Amino acid sequence: MSPRAIFRRSSLLSGRRARVAVVAAGVSASVVLGAGAALAAEAAKSTDTLTVSSAASLGASVKAQAAAVEKAVTAEKAAATKVTAAKAAEDTWVTPVAKYxxxxxxxxxxxxxxxxxxxxxxxxxxxxxxxxxxxxxxxxxxxxxxxxxxxxxxxxxxxxxxxxxxxxxxxxxxxxxxxxxxxxxxxxxxxxxxxxxxxxxxxxxxxxxxxxxxxxxxxxxxxxxxxxx
Structure with a gap:
């Protein structure tokens, strides 16, 4: 084979190897980018789940606190009513016979x-x-x-x-x-x-x-x- 033919064949092989490398690099990049996107989506999903869970917990906590306050207010009113009733009883007088x-x-x-x-x-x-x-x-x-x-x-x-x-x-x-x-x-x-x-x-x-x-x-x-x- 002539030196010219050998050079041409070598150039063709180098070009093919370059193209294969580029394609391989593209595939790797796609794989890496795809994995990153998947991880990002999963993270976003986890964040959304955490946010919903946190909101639910906060809502339950607020409801529990409101119920506790309402219970305390009710108990305080009941105690005040008892005091008022006791005071009224202390001040009450009646006739010595019911009918007369x-x-x-x-x-x-x-x-x-x-x-x-x-x-x-x-x-x-x-x-x-x-x-x-x-x-x-x-x-x-x-x-x-x-x-x-x-x-x-x-x-x-x-x-x-x-x-x-x-x-x-x-x-x-x-x-x-x-x-x-x-x-x-x-x-x-x-x-x-x-x-x-x-x-x-x-x-x-x-x-x-x-x-x-x-x-x-x-x-x-x-x-x-x-x-x-």
């Missing part, structure tokens, strides 16, 4: 009394439930007016937290005794007609001391405590 007809009023004069009438009569049948008009402690209880005299028959006197006293007289049955603490509306006796009485009724007094002779104007005494009858 009014009899002789405070200060009434007449032959039935040595002095003017010292309380308010509530006309009710014998055996009617008599209740404490307010929280207090029994300081007198028994026959002979609990110590105030036979005219009152069986009687009870209660001391209240405002420093005043109430008396319940002409009772047929006593159901609370000296030293006992009673609550507003609690049954303490049954009405009757014992002592100096013209018929079944409850004699009721508001007093400044536990003893006879210290009675207030009974109507005003109860009105000042929110009770009208």
């Amino acid at each position: 007809t009014l009899g002789a009023t405070f200060g009434r004069a007449g032959a039935l009394w040595t002095n003017n009438h010292s309380g308010q009569d509530f006309v009710v049948p014998t055996g009617t439930s008599v209740r404490a008009v307010h929280d207090g402690v029994v300081v007198k209880a028994g026959p002979n007016g609990g110590g105030d005299g036979p005219a009152y028959g069986n009687a009870i006197v209660i001391k209240h937290d405002d420093g005043s006293y109430t008396q319940y007289a002409h009772l047929s049955d006593i159901r609370a005794w000296i030293g006992e603490t009673v609550k507003t509306g609690e049954e303490i006796a049954l009405s009757g007609s014992t002592g100096n009485s013209t018929g079944p009724h409850l004699h009721f007094e508001g007093r400044s001391t536990p003893d006879y002779g210290s009675a207030y104007d009974t109507g005003r005494y109860m009105k000042d405590r929110g009770i009208r009858y």
Whole structure:
């Protein structure tokens, strides 16, 4: 083979090798670029998943905090309601009998009394439930007016937290005794007609001391405590 032919063949082979190298390089580049794109897509997907997951967790956390706040507010309102109810109960006064007809009023004069009438009569049948008009402690209880005299028959006197006293007289049955603490509306006796009485009724007094002779104007005494009858 001539030197010229040998040179030509060598050049052709070199060209082929160059083209093969270029193609190979292109394929490698494509593979590398494809892998990079795949990794980038996977990373983006992971990021999206993380973002959605984080948002869901944050939403759940916010809801939990809101529920906790609502629960705390509800508990606080309930506690405030209980305090209000307890305070209202402390301030509550009631009439000494639930149903009645009014009899002789405070200060009434007449032959039935040595002095003017010292309380308010509530006309009710014998055996009617008599209740404490307010929280207090029994300081007198028994026959002979609990110590105030036979005219009152069986009687009870209660001391209240405002420093005043109430008396319940002409009772047929006593159901609370000296030293006992009673609550507003609690049954303490049954009405009757014992002592100096013209018929079944409850004699009721508001007093400044536990003893006879210290009675207030009974109507005003109860009105000042929110009770009208």
